[in-house]
Amino acid sequence: MDPRPSTPRSATSSTVPTSFDGDALRGYIRKLFETNLKNVEFDKEKMREHGKELSMRIKARMNELNPQGWKFAVIVQINQNLGQGGRADLATHWAVSDLCIQELWSNEHLLCACFALAIKAG
Structure with a gap:
């Protein structure tokens, strides 16, 4: 019998990065x-699909x-x-490792706002 105590699975070393590469x-x-979006003109019917695809x-x-250890929105x-x-x-009050990228893009036809959230799981 091995005298060393077994390490619980949750306590094993992790390869999950401690920060997200926001840049x-x-x-x-x-x-x-x-x-x-550079040459796209506003079309109310198509904007929902453009937003979903992006x-x-x-x-x-x-x-x-x-790829692992993060939740995204x-x-x-x-x-x-x-x-x-x-x-x-957008104001966030989370752990230091969590990230919110905010981007605003526009051309003469569109205004596009994006919020990308990376939240460290566990």
Whole structure:
């Protein structure tokens, strides 16, 4: 019999990163919006699908950057740009390891706000 006590599965060493690479995600979001929305004109019927597609692609990229040990939420809102300007903000009060990326993108037709949340699980 081995005299060493067994280590509980939850206490074993983890390869989960302690922080999320927000700079890589921010760059990806900026490029994604620029390439996918640059020449798009506002169409109320199509904006919901554009937003859904963009949020799914952002979440997939988040899974590529840190695939385990994180929970993700992505919100993309696309509105018509009528010259009103735009502002998006979100306050978070979480652990230091958690992250919220906020991006606002616009062209002459669209205002697009994105919030991507990475929350360390466990």
